[in-house]
Each structure stands twice: as structure tokens, then as C-alpha cells.
Amino acid sequence: MAAFPLNHVIESQQFDRDLLETVFRTADQMKADLSGERRFAKALEGRIMASLFYEPSTRTRFSFESAMLRLGGAVITTENAREFSSAAKGESLADSTRIMNGYADVIVMRHNEAGSAARASEISRIPVINAGDGAGQHPTQALLDMYTIVDAFDGIRGLKIAMVGDLRYGRTVRSLAYLLTKYEGVEIAFVSPPVCKMEGDIKAYLDRNQVPWHEETNLDQVVAKVDCVYMTRIQKERFHDPEDYQAAAGQYILTPERVRAMKPSAIIMHPLPRVDEIPKDVDDDPRARYFEQAQNGLYIRMALLYLLLSK
Amino acid sequence: MAAFPLNHVIESQQFDRDLLETVFRTADQMKADLSGERRFAKALEGRIMASLFYEPSTRTRFSFESAMLRLGGAVITTENAREFSSAAKGESLADSTRIMNGYADVIVMRHNEAGSAARASEISRIPVINAGDGAGQHPTQALLDMYTIVDAFDGIRGLKIAMVGDLRYGRTVRSLAYLLTKYEGVEIAFVSPPVCKMEGDIKAYLDRNQVPWHEETNLDQVVAKVDCVYMTRIQKERFHDPEDYQAAAGQYILTPERVRAMKPSAIIMHPLPRVDEIPKDVDDDPRARYFEQAQNGLYIRMALLYLLLSK
Amino acid sequence: MAAFPLNHVIESQQFDRDLLETVFRTADQMKADLSGERRFAKALEGRIMASLFYEPSTRTRFSFESAMLRLGGAVITTENAREFSSAAKGESLADSTRIMNGYADVIVMRHNEAGSAARASEISRIPVINAGDGAGQHPTQALLDMYTIVDAFDGIRGLKIAMVGDLRYGRTVRSLAYLLTKYEGVEIAFVSPPVCKMEGDIKAYLDRNQVPWHEETNLDQVVAKVDCVYMTRIQKERFHDPEDYQAAAGQYILTPERVRAMKPSAIIMHPLPRVDEIPKDVDDDPRARYFEQAQNGLYIRMALLYLLLSK
Numbered sequence: 002m003a004a005f006p007l008n009h010v011i012e013s014q015q016f017d018r019d020l021l022e023t024v025f026r027t028a029d030q031m032k033a034d035l036s037g038e039r040r041f042a043k044a045l046e047g048r049i050m051a052s053l054f055y056e057p058s059t060r061t062r063f064s065f066e067s068a069m070l071r072l073g074g075a076v077i078t079t080e081n082a083r084e085f086s087s088a089a090k091g092e093s094l095a096d097s098t099r100i101m102n103g104y105a106d107v108i109v110m111r112h113n114e115a116g117s118a119a120r121a122s123e124i125s126r127i128p129v130i131n132a133g134d135g136a137g138q139h140p141t142q143a144l145l146d147m148y149t150i151v152d153a154f155d156g157i158r159g160l161k162i163a164m165v166g167d168l169r170y171g172r173t174v175r176s177l178a179y180l181l182t183k184y185e186g187v188e189i190a191f192v193s194p195p196v197c198k199m200e201g202d203i204k205a206y207l208d209r210n211q212v213p214w215h216e217e218t219n220l221d222q223v224v225a226k227v228d229c230v231y232m233t234r235i236q237k238e239r240f241h242d243p244e245d246y247q248a249a250a251g252q253y254i255l256t257p258e259r260v261r262a263m264k265p266s267a268i269i270m271h272p273l274p275r276v277d278e279i280p281k282d283v284d285d286d287p288r289a290r291y292f293e294q295a296q297n298g299l300y301i302r303m304a305l306l307y308l309l310l311s312k
Numbered sequence: 313m314a315a316f317p318l319n320h321v322i323e324s325q326q327f328d329r330d331l332l333e334t335v336f337r338t339a340d341q342m343k344a345d346l347s348g349e350r351r352f353a354k355a356l357e358g359r360i361m362a363s364l365f366y367e368p369s370t371r372t373r374f375s376f377e378s379a380m381l382r383l384g385g386a387v388i389t390t391e392n393a394r395e396f397s398s399a400a401k402g403e404s405l406a407d408s409t410r411i412m413n414g415y416a417d418v419i420v421m422r423h424n425e426a427g428s429a430a431r432a433s434e435i436s437r438i439p440v441i442n443a444g445d446g447a448g449q450h451p452t453q454a455l456l457d458m459y460t461i462v463d464a465f466d467g468i469r470g471l472k473i474a475m476v477g478d479l480r481y482g483r484t485v486r487s488l489a490y491l492l493t494k495y496e497g498v499e500i501a502f503v504s505p506p507v508c509k510m511e512g513d514i515k516a517y518l519d520r521n522q523v524p525w526h527e528e529t530n531l532d533q534v535v536a537k538v539d540c541v542y543m544t545r546i547q548k549e550r551f552h553d554p555e556d557y558q559a560a561a562g563q564y565i566l567t568p569e570r571v572r573a574m575k576p577s578a579i580i581m582h583p584l585p586r587v588d589e590i591p592k593d594v595d596d597d598p599r600a601r602y603f604e605q606a607q608n609g610l611y612i613r614m615a616l617l618y619l620l621l622s623k
Numbered sequence: 624m625a626a627f628p629l630n631h632v633i634e635s636q637q638f639d640r641d642l643l644e645t646v647f648r649t650a651d652q653m654k655a656d657l658s659g660e661r662r663f664a665k666a667l668e669g670r671i672m673a674s675l676f677y678e679p680s681t682r683t684r685f686s687f688e689s690a691m692l693r694l695g696g697a698v699i700t701t702e703n704a705r706e707f708s709s710a711a712k713g714e715s716l717a718d719s720t721r722i723m724n725g726y727a728d729v730i731v732m733r734h735n736e737a738g739s740a741a742r743a744s745e746i747s748r749i750p751v752i753n754a755g756d757g758a759g760q761h762p763t764q765a766l767l768d769m770y771t772i773v774d775a776f777d778g779i780r781g782l783k784i785a786m787v788g789d790l791r792y793g794r795t796v797r798s799l800a801y802l803l804t805k806y807e808g809v810e811i812a813f814v815s816p817p818v819c820k821m822e823g824d825i826k827a828y829l830d831r832n833q834v835p836w837h838e839e840t841n842l843d844q845v846v847a848k849v850d851c852v853y854m855t856r857i858q859k860e861r862f863h864d865p866e867d868y869q870a871a872a873g874q875y876i877l878t879p880e881r882v883r884a885m886k887p888s889a890i891i892m893h894p895l896p897r898v899d900e901i902p903k904d905v906d907d908d909p910r911a912r913y914f915e916q917a918q919n920g921l922y923i924r925m926a927l928l929y930l931l932l933s934k
Contacts, residue, residue, distance in 0.1 A: 067415035092896035104689035274403035296414035378726035585714035
């Protein structure tokens with residue numbers, strides 16, 4: 002295998018089709034290995050990952066830390082990095098990053114400010130992986146989403162996907178949209194209340210990359226036609242009027258009735274955590290893939306850590 | 313050895329006499345191994361324990377994590393699981409548990425709500441160990457208490473034990489009472505201020521299991537007669553009137569005078585942390601076993617992790 | 624090598640010249656090993672370090688934890704030890720320490736009260752390393768500082784060092800002053816605003832040990848004459864009047880102009896984090912050693928852990 006060309010994982014746009022295939026094939030290997038002969042159980046023995054979470058996200062942190070441990074590596078971790086950072090004593094992110102270079106072999110960084118991971122990567126000699134930077138990106142989430150889609154369909158040419166819910170503030174759907182442009186024949190339906198519409202920058206990017214998209218406000222118009230329903234949570238804070246929220250949220254619930262209308266071959270995704278936008282009764286439907294999707298995060302993160310550190 | 317029959321450790325009542333013997337014999341092995349040839353040093357290599365503490369308890373967490381590490385396993389940990397949970401984003405404990413199933417091989421859960429660990433175990437494919445659930449149970453504490461008693465006496469038939477202090481709200485003494493019914497010839501004295509009396513459910517359980525018990529308010533009536541004095545802390549919050557508290561607390565201190573009145577073969581236990589209910593001067597008395605008791609927690613937790621994970 | 628004579632690392636004064644040489648030679652070995660054949664990669668396999676931080680200090684904690692992991696050891700950790708301690712439930716530091724003795728092989732303790740680490744070491748059967756105790760000491764910082772100086776100069780006889788900034792409350796410069804007395808021919812210039820002067824106890828200690836020192840308020844009088852400029856941060860809280868602070872702080876900045884006035888062979892140190900007392904432009908100057916200094920903390924801590932635990 003050719004050496005992995007990336008030094009850091011900062012944003013979805015770094016990944017072209019070849020690179021995606023490399024990551025996904027490696028994730029396949031990791032998945033097989035975990036229930037198989039554990040050839041990778043000590044692949045990163047002696048290596049240290051620093052989890053630098055400037056805001057807590059136990060789920061994402063655990064996913065990365067489990068990935069590192071499954072490869073035989075070790076972890077130093079904080080959910081409290083803000084104290085370590087400029088916010089506490091006025092230190093710059095650059096200084097913090099240089100210091101961490103002395104203690105670890107890879108940095109996984111969650112930060113509240115967009116662009117933080119990119120700035121850290123500029124001065125880091127060790128790989129930086131962006132685990133979410135504010136309103137910016139969350140590229141490993143996008144990769145695990147794309148991996149789940151690719152895994153579910155034998156070739157995704159002609160795939161129709163509906164992204165549902167909060168498309169304006171949802172980092173997840175934005176990052177996934179970038180990756181979808183790498184595949185041919187994809188069509189996207191953006192389904193959201195008017196206040197949560199997908200932003201213009203993504204639409205323009207899709208246009209430039211010849212990805213057809215259209216907008217809907219009515220979920221019922223869409224569920225029967227698509228191969229993938231990607232649900233997201235609508236946050237109450239987006240609405241001025243609580244009644245508007247109640248009205249809106251109710252329309253973007255994937256009820257069992259709506260699931261029944263879906264194609265037999267279609268899949269249901271959600272970045273989790275969910276609240277009530279997918280009722281529990283749907284969990285046993287074979288089309289529900291959101292727990293598998295979360296599990297795929299482990300394989301994707303194992304793949305990235307392995308590719309970045311075993312060069 | 314027959315396969316360990318439990319999939320999860322949720323409450324004391326799961327343990328019958330045979331199971332207790334299995335756990336205690338395995339704890340003996342762990343204790344011997346730690347100062348011996350370390351045959352178990354890599355017994356759980358490659359396995360991951362998730363410490364999910366919805367409320368912090370550094371002592372209990374460290375005891376479990378040390379146990380896992382001593383067996384060669386690895387740990388992902390949070391003292392901040394509430395953020396990860398429904399409380400933060402509205403996610404259900406069920407969803408959190410399913411996600412954790414993808415990242416770890418065993419879950420150790422401390423939760424503020426009684427019944428949480430049981431609910432998690434219902435949907436978990438990996439073992440769940442209850443590390444304390446609110447007013448509910450703390451079974452590994454009960455096991456280490458029972459182990460300490462069994463270890464101290466060559467056969468516990470005829471054992472007289474005094475439980476002293478806050479018996480009403482003390483999860484520890486409640487869980488231990490369940491286990492004591494598994495042994496024959498045990499007698500219990502409940503010694504407490506009137507506001508902190510043992511609850512009726514435990515008394516009824518003891519009656520059904522033919523375990524004689526009686527209540528006392530005067531510690532001096534009891535110390536000379538029993539084989540084990542199990543002290544607990546009386547919490548100020550239980551009393552409406554601070555003066556009542558002062559008066560009560562003073563009567564349930566195991567002073568050196570009271571220790572002198574104890575049988576030479578008797579033992580003193582305490583789940584720790586203590587405040588002043590056992591003065592420091594007592595620590596050097598050979599009957600003081602509370603630090604050994606805490607240490608036994610390590611062996612018991614190693615035993616449980618080993619039995620649950622090496623099936 | 625003779626057995627390391629210390630059981631605990633509590634304060635700088637424990638180290639005489641021979642002991643410093645032992646620690647520094649071992650640190651040299653650790654440094655070489657990390658980029659070499661990794662002979663020490665499993666030196667502490669099976670050993671557990673407990674990071675007991677009663678106040679958070681992610682940087683120091685990570686440095687110790689990385690050191691332990693680089694030696695193949697494992698870590699149990701809390702940034703939240705105050706909850707575990709007397710402050711939360713009234714438990715004494717002595718009890719907490721005894722409990723930790725059952726879970727770990729070495730304790731690294733950061734505490735807000737001076738003397739805490741010493742008190743813990745009095746009852747601990749396992750080594751205690753002081754990682755900073757309030758206004759007290761931070762001996763591993765002093766060791767890494769001294770190591771950086773010794774490493775930079777081929778024999779430090781005749782070394783002139785300027786300590787700049789907050790000398791009154793800066794634990795770092797106080798601890799380093801103790802160690803400097805172990806070397807011959809050292810001269811110290813204390814450069815600070817009048818409100819942040821070095822305390823009398825240190826000056827008396829230097830006098831007793833024949834170490835010449837003098838005080839300055841003007842940094843420009845000093846920079847050209849010394850071999851080492853040790854910068855520290857001046858904290859706003861020390862000043863009653865914000866304007867006084869602004870005036871003072873401005874005078875203790877190591878500007879590029881001042882750096883240009885320094886000897887070509889001199890070095891610039893800082894315990895980090897810095898705010899603006901060393902501008903970023905200085906970082907690329909070959910005399911800037913503060914990032915190397917932080918990195919040296921890893922080697923020193925690996926050396927101490929190794930020396931304490933492999934006896």
C-alpha cells in the first residue's frame with residue numbers, strides 16, 4: 002500500500018475518492034480483525050494519543066480512545082483542556098500544541114472554535130485529528146457516515162439521500178455533503194423547517210460539483226423515494242417561539258408509519274444522540290442503521306490512527 | 313471451574329452461597345498472584361473496561377480501574393457521564409449503553425438513580441457491573457465486606473455482627489444484610505439513632521431467611537458481645553436539628569474505650585471514608601480491618617472482572 | 624548503579640550534587656532511548672501510577688502520565704481529587720493515601736496546600752512524588768530547569784543567571800534557587816518589580832551557601848551580562864492598581880531588542896505557560912530553550928519514575 006498522504010485530518014475536503022477508498026478498505030480490515038485474529042492488536046504499541054477536549058464529548062472521546070487501545074496504543078486524556086489553554090492562563094493554542102508534541106504521538110482535538118484544529122496542525126510535528134471544531138467540521142463523523150452508506154449499497158451510483166432536520170447548524174450534514182460529491186450519480190433532498198435550511202455555501206459547492214439537490218419542507222414527500230434517510234435533531238434554541246418549535250419538530254419525526262413507506266432496501270441513519278426524532282419502535286427495523294453507524298466510527302478511527310501512525 | 317453463571321453484576325441478591333465461594337476463592341487467587349508470580353498479569357490483555365460514572369466517586373473508580381489494569385486490561389473513563397447521558401442531550405440510558413457496547417468489553421456504571429444498572433444490563437451484550445446506583449445497591453461493596461468477614465473468621469457460623477450508624481440511608485449495610493442471609497447462624501444487632509433505623513424491607517427479608525436481629529440505640533450494650541462491629545458515618549443532613557445531630561453522632565463513635573471492651577478476636581469494619589466515627593488512635597489496633605477491607609475491594613473487583621470476561 | 628536512596632520526591636533540598644548527577648544521567652538515557660532502541664519501553668510494565676490532582680494542571684499531569692506510559696506503565700488519574708479528599712466527605716489526606724497504596728505503585732500528587740505531599744509521604748509505603756503543593760515546592764520543575772541549564776553549558780562553573788518577573792510568588796524560581804547552590808561559581812541576579820521581590824528565606828539560604836546574588840529592577844542592566852535569562856510571568860493579581868501592573872509588566876518583557884543584546888552563548892528559559900513576557904518572534908532564536916525545557920520534563924519524570932520504581 003502506498004504511504005498515506007495526509008499528515009493531519011482536519012476537514013472532509015482533504016479526502017478524494019482514492020483516499021476514501023484507502024480509509025474504507027482499512028476500516029474493513031479493522032472490523033474483520035476485531036472479530037478475527039487480532040493482527041492489529043499491538044500495531045500501535047508504545048504510541049501515545051493525547052485526547053485534548055476543550056469541550057467535553059464523552060462519546061467521541063471514547064470512540065477515539067477505544068480505537069487507540071484496540072490497536073495497542075496508550076492514551077492521555079482531558080475533558081478539561083480549556084484550563085490547559087489560553088482561556089485559563091493566556092497561553093496560545095500554538096504553545097499548547099508544541100508542548101503536547103513532546104508528550105504524545107498524535108493529538109485528537111475537540112475545540113469550540115472553528116479553525117482551531119487547522120491552526121494546531123500548522124505547527125504540529127505529530128498528526129492532529131480534528132474531533133469537531135465548533136461550527137466548523139467533524140471529518141471523522143463524515144467519514145463514518147460515508148462508510149456506512151458505501152457499506153450498505155453495492156456501489157452508490159444513483160443513490161438518493163434525504164437529509165432531514167437541522168441542516169443549517171448541523172455540522173454533520175454539512176461535512177457529509179462535501180464527501181457525497183466524490184461519488185457519481187448522487188442526489189440530495191434537503192428536508193427541513195424554513196429556519197433550518199441548508200446554507201448557501203454547501204449548495205454552491207454541490208452545484209459546482211454537479212450534484213443535484215432540492216429542498217423540501219414535507220418529509221412525507223420524500224421518504225418513499227430515497228435510499229437513505231439521514232435524520233438529525235432539531236434544536237429548540239433555533240426557534241424564537243416555543244410553539245413554532247413544537248409544530249416544526251413534530252413534522253420531522255421518522256414515525257413507524259413513515260418507515261413503512263420507505264423502500265425495503267433503504268437505510269435510516271442518525272449521528273446520535275437522538276431525542277425523539279426517531280421513536281424507539283423503529284430500532285428493530287432492519288433498515289435502522291444508526292447503531293451500526295456509531296460502531297463504524299470505531300473502525301474509521303482505528304483506520305485513521307493506523308494510517309497516520311504506521312507510515 | 314464451571315463457567316461463571318452471571319452475565320452482569322447488579323445486586324447482592326444474585327449471589328447464592330456457591331457463587332460467593334467462587335468469587336471469594338478467585339479473589340484469594342488474585343491476592344496471592346499480586347504478591348506472587350503474576351500469572352494473571354495479562355489475563356485480560358486486549359480487553360477494554362468503560363468506567364461510566366454519572367456521579368464522581370474517585371475511590372470506587374480507582375479500585376475498579378486498578379483491578380482492570382492489574383489484569384492487563386485497558387480503561388476508558390469518565391467522571392462526567394451525566395454530560396454523555398440523557399441529562400445533557402436527552403439521550404436515553406438505553407442508547408448510551410448500546411453505543412458503549414461498541415467501544416468496550418465491560419461497563420462499570422455508577423449512577424444517581426436506583427435501577428439504572430439493571431436497566432442498562434437489559435440491553436447490554438457486554439457485562440454491566442453496578443458500582444452504586446443511588447439509593448439502590450452497591451454489590452461489589454457488599455461482596456468485599458462479606459469477603460473480609462469470611463476471611464477473618466474460620467467459618468462464620470455463630471457470627472454476631474453489629475451494624476452501627478446510619479442504617480436507614482446507608483446502601484452498604486443494606487446490601488451486606490442480604491449477603492449475610494446466605495450464611496448460617498449469623499445474628500445481627502442494628503445500632504442506630506431512632507431517625508436512622510434499618511428499614512422494614514430488610515428486617516422482613518431477614519425474618520423470611522431466619523436470621524435473628526434486634527435493635528439497639530446504645531452502642532455500649534453491644535460492643536463487648538459481637539464478633540464484628542461494622543461502623544458507618546451518620547450524616548448531618550438526616551437531622552432536622554443540628555443539636556440532635558451532635559448528641560446522636562457522639563454516641564456512635566467507636567472510641568478507644570469501646571474498642572478495649574471488644575472481644576480480642578473481634579474485628580472493626582468501615583466502608584470508608586470515615587470522618588470521626590472511628591478515631592485515628594484505633595487504626596493501630598489489630599482488630600481494625602477497614603484498610604484491609606478497602607484493599608479487599610481490589611481483589612474482589614479483579615475476581616469479578618476475570619470471571620465475567622474470561623468465560 | 625547504586626540503589627536510588629530516595630523513597631519519595633518532595634522538595635528540591637533532597638537532592639545533593641551526586642543525586643542530581645544520577646537523575647540527569649538517567650534522564651540522558653531516557654532521552655536517547657526514546658529516539659533509539661527503546662530498551663526502557665517495558666521497564667515499568669505492570670506498574671500503576673496514580674495521578675492525584677487536587678487542583679487541575681493538565682500540562683504537568685500529561686508530562687507525568689506520558690513518562691509513565693513511555694516506560695510501559697499504566698495510569699489511573701483524576702483532576703478532581705478534591706472530591707475524593709477531606710474537602711468532600713471529611714476524609715483525611717492520610718486515609719486517602721493509605722487507600723491509594725492499595726491501588727497503585729506510585730502516587731503523583733498536586734495539592735493546593737503546602738506540605739501536603741510531605742504529609743502523604745509520611746504514611747505511604749509506595750513512593751509519593753510532589754507535583755506542586757500550593758505555595759510550597761514543585762521539585763520536578765526545578766530538576767528539569769537545572770537539567771536544561773546543565774545540558775546547555777559544558778560545566779556550569781561561573782554561570783550567571785538572571786531570574787526575571789514574579790520572584791515572590793513564583794514557586795519555580797524558589798525551587799531552582801535551592802538547586803543552584805549545589806553548583807560552584809554560580810551568580811544570581813533577581814530582576815523584578817519591587818512588589819514581586821524574592822523572599823528573604825531564599826536569600827538567606829543563598830548566603831549560607833556562598834552563592835552571590837543581587838537585585839535589580841531594570842532588565843536592561845542585566846540581559847547582556849548573563850548566561851541564562853529565566854523569565855516568569857507577572858500576575859496582575861499581585862498589584863493593587865491596574866496601571867501599576869501595566870507599567871511593571873511592560874518592563875519585564877524579553878523583547879527582540881533585549882534578546883539581541885544577549886550573549887551569543889546565552890539561553891532563554893521559561894517554565895511556561897507564557898503570556899506576552901516573551902514575544903513569539905523570539906521563538907526561532909537559537910537561544911530560546913523553553914520548549915526544549917518543557918520537553919526535558921518528560922525525561923526527568925521518566926528518570927524519577929524509573930529510579931523510584933525499579934529499585
